[in-house]
Amino acid sequence: MPIKQDTIEVAALYDSTSGLKPVPFSSMADTLDQGLLAGLNGMGFEFMTPVQQKVLMELPSLSTDCLVQAKTGTGKTAAFLLPAIQNLLSGYQPPKGKVGILVICPVRELALQIAKECEGIVAYLPRKIECHTAFGGTARASSLSKFLNGNPTILIATPGRLDDILGEEAVREKFTHIRTLVLDEADRMLDAGFAPAIHKILRRLPPKSDGWQGMCFSATLPESVNDVVKCVLFPGYVSLSTIDPKEAPTVERVPQFCVTVPSVTQTFAALLALIDAEYEQDPQDFKAIVFGTTANGVGLLYDMFKQALPQFKIFQLHSRMNQNSRTRTTDAFKAASTGILFASDVVGRGMDFPNVGLVIQLGLPSNSEQYIHRVGRTARAGRDGRAVMILFSNEGFFPKTNPSLPIQPYPVDIVSKMPSYQPTVDKAFSHVDEEAKAKAYQAYLGYNKTFMKKLRLSSAELVRIANEYAIAMGCPEPPLIEKRIVGKMGLKGVPGLRIGSRKGNGD
Numbered sequence: 001m002p003i004k005q006d007t008i009e010v011a012a013l014y015d016s017t018s019g020l021k022p023v024p025f026s027s028m029a030d031t032l033d034q035g036l037l038a039g040l041n042g043m044g045f046e047f048m049t050p051v052q053q054k055v056l057m058e059l060p061s062l063s064t065d066c067l068v069q070a071k072t073g074t075g076k077t078a079a080f081l082l083p084a085i086q087n088l089l090s091g092y093q094p095p096k097g098k099v100g101i102l103v104i105c106p107v108r109e110l111a112l113q114i115a116k117e118c119e120g121i122v123a124y125l126p127r128k129i130e131c132h133t134a135f136g137g138t139a140r141a142s143s144l145s146k147f148l149n150g151n152p153t154i155l156i157a158t159p160g161r162l163d164d165i166l167g168e169e170a171v172r173e174k175f176t177h178i179r180t181l182v183l184d185e186a187d188r189m190l191d192a193g194f195a196p197a198i199h200k201i202l203r204r205l206p207p208k209s210d211g212w213q214g215m216c217f218s219a220t221l222p223e224s225v226n227d228v229v230k231c232v233l234f235p236g237y238v239s240l241s242t243i244d245p246k247e248a249p250t251v252e253r254v255p256q257f258c259v260t261v262p263s264v265t266q267t268f269a270a271l272l273a274l275i276d277a278e279y280e281q282d283p284q285d286f287k288a289i290v291f292g293t294t295a296n297g298v299g300l301l302y303d304m305f306k307q308a309l310p311q312f313k314i315f316q317l318h319s320r321m322n323q324n325s326r327t328r329t330t331d332a333f334k335a336a337s338t339g340i341l342f343a344s345d346v347v348g349r350g351m352d353f354p355n356v357g358l359v360i361q362l363g364l365p366s367n368s369e370q371y372i373h374r375v376g377r378t379a380r381a382g383r384d385g386r387a388v389m390i391l392f393s394n395e396g397f398f399p400k401t402n403p404s405l406p407i408q409p410y411p412v413d414i415v416s417k418m419p420s421y422q423p424t425v426d427k428a429f430s431h432v433d434e435e436a437k438a439k440a441y442q443a444y445l446g447y448n449k450t451f452m453k454k455l456r457l458s459s460a461e462l463v464r465i466a467n468e469y470a471i472a473m474g475c476p477e478p479p480l481i482e483k484r485i486v487g488k489m490g491l492k493g494v495p496g497l498r499i500g501s502r503k504g505n506g507d
C-alpha cells in the first residue's frame, strides 16, 4: 500500500540553491535499494530536494558523520532516513529484535510524523522493517512491552521517554547493535533544556568508539552547536548546508512583517484586525497558525477566538492538553483545508502542516532560531506563505536586534483599525472562564520575567503591564497568585500583585 505524503514543488527549492539542479531519485539506482526507490515513488517523491541531493551525493559514504543545515520544509526528514536505512540494507542490518537506527527529536507530534514518513520509505522493501516510536504521554507499560517484544529496527523517540526506558537493562540490550543515531532539530536537542537528557541517553548507549554513525540536522545551527555536536559526531565529520551564509535563513518566499502596537492591552484587537486584513486579502483556503508564548496563554487565545471568530474552524495545540487530544488535533489540522490553529512551541519546529499560508507570532519568540522555525511552518515545500508578528512597544526591539531577518513594517495600518475590533474582543472575553484568564496572566508574568532586561522593564513595571493585560482580558482586578509561585518567579514584595489562593486552581 503506498503511503502518500504531501509532496512539494521540488523545482521551486532549487531557485536559491546555486549550482544544483533537480535530479530524480530514479538516477540513484546504484546508491539506493530498489525497494527504497519504490517507496519514494509510492509517496510521490520524484526529484530529490537540494538537501536530499547533497546528503546522498556529496557525503563520502552514506555512513559518514554529518552536520546538515537546510531551510525549514525542504525535506530534511528523508535526507537523514534514506542514508541511514540504506546503510542497514547494505549489509549492516542489526540482529532481529535490535535497534539499528535511533532518531531523537524534541516533541511527540514530530516523532509520529517522522515515523509516518519512515513507513512510506520502507513500505516496498521485500523484508519488512519495523519503525517504532517512544514518547511520553502514552501508557508506559504497554508501549514498552510492544518495544521489547517487537522488532524495532528503527526507533523514533523523544528524549524524556527514551531516557526513562533506558533505565531498564532489557531496553539497553536492544541498542547493542546501533548503526546510526540522528539528532533532528539538533540545536534544540543540544541546548540547555535537552542536553542533560541527551548526555544521559548517550552514556547508556554503546560508546561512539563502537563506530556508529552520528547525524545532526536542523534549519538553524548556531555557532555554539559546534562545541556540543562532538558527543555524537567524530572529529572530521562533514558539514553540509544548502543555505548561503550571506542569505537570510528563512525561506525567501515568505514576506515577513511586524505590527507594533503601543500597549499590551491592544494586542488582542490587533490580532483580530490582522486576521481580518489577511483573510480579506486572500480568503481562498485560509489556513493559519497563531503562535502564542505560553501553553496557558495559547489556551486563552483559543477560548477567546472561538467566540470572536465563529466563522472559522479554530484549533488549539499546547502542552497543557492530553496526548490524545494533541494527536487528534494534529491530524485534524494536517487534514484541514482551512482554519486557524492557536499553538505553543510544541509545534514550533519540524511539524509539517500542509498548506499553511500564514504564520502569526503574538509576543516575543524566545530567540531568533525559534522565530525562524515558526516562520517555517508556512511556505513549506515550494509553496507560498506570509508571516507577521504582533509586538507591543517594549517588545519592538526584536526586528532591530535581528537585522538579518527580513522583517518589514506591516503595510496596512492595523493600529487605526483596532478600535472597531475592541467591542468584539471585550464581548468574547466576557464568555471566557475566569480561571483560564488567571492561568494566562500567571503564565504571562512567568514568561516575560525572563525577558525583563531586553524589555527594559523593572519588576514593578512588568507587574503593571501584566495587570494591564489582565484588564484587557476583562478581569475586574488582577487575578490572585499564590505566594509560593510569586516566590518562584522572583517577584516577592513587588507592588501590584494580589497574593492569595484561587479556589479550584489545579496548578
Ligand SMILES: Nc1ncnc2c1ncn2[C@@H]1O[C@H](COP(=O)(O)OP(=O)(O)OP(=O)(O)O)[C@@H](O)[C@H]1O
Binding pocket: 005, 006, 007, 008, 009, 010, 044, 045, 046, 047, 048, 049, 052, 070, 071, 072, 073, 074, 075, 076, 077, 078, 218, 219, 349, 350, 351, 352, 376, 380, 381
Ligand atoms: N523529494 C521530495 N519530493 C516531494 N516531496 C517531498 C520530498 N521530500 C520531502 N517532501 C515533503 O516535503 C515536506 C517537508 O519535508 P520535511 O518535513 O522533511 O521538511 P524539513 O526540512 O524537515 O522541515 P523542518 O525544518 O520544518 O523540520 C513533507 O510534506 C514531505 O513529505
